[in-house]
Amino acid sequence: LPIDGKTEVVITTPESAPVGDVVYTVIVPGNSSRVSMSATENNFLNFDSVSRTVAVSSILDAERQSTTQTLKITCRVLSSGQSTTITLLFYIQDVNDNSPVFTQDIYNLTIGEMTDVKSVIANGVKATDAD
Numbered sequence: 001l002p003i004d005g006k007t008e009v010v011i012t013t014p015e016s017a018p019v020g021d022v023v024y025t026v027i028v029p030g031n032s033s034r035v036s037m038s039a040t041e042n043n044f045l046n047f048d049s050v051s052r053t054v055a056v057s058s059i060l061d062a063e064r065q066s067t068t069q070t071l072k073i074t075c076r077v078l079s080s081g082q083s084t085t086i087t088l089l090f091y092i093q094d095v096n097d098n099s100p101v102f103t104q105d106i107y108n109l110t111i112g113e114m115t116d117v118k119s120v121i122a123n124g125v126k127a128t129d130a131d
Contacts, residue, residue, distance in 0.1 A: 062094035
């Protein structure tokens with residue numbers, strides 16, 4: 001009973017996906033009303049067994065949590081009891097959501113009018129960025 005012959009599905013989701021955003025829908029071929037589904041717990045993603053959708057349930061932040069989230073969905077054929085587990089592997093894609101922080105607020109430079117193109121005009125400018 002794998003979905004489209006797969007027992008593992010890889011999904012990439014940006015960390016900017018808002019809470020409530022549907023990031024995946026499980027599609028069951030044939031008469032899907034004959035299949036029940038349940039999922040493992042996850043702190044950041046929620047599986048709705050009625051709509052068969054996975055939605056963001058908590059703020060995603062690639063800098064503060066694992067960039068890989070897993071949901072295991074058990075699919076059971078109601079008439080036979082046959083079941084299988086499908087693993088949904090979500091890669092949380094980092095987005096540039098943090099501004100750089102410079103070690104100084106102001107840098108004063110003097111550049112001569114005869115300075116060659118592509119010359120280094122500043123040394124020691126430093127910044128950090130959480131991304």
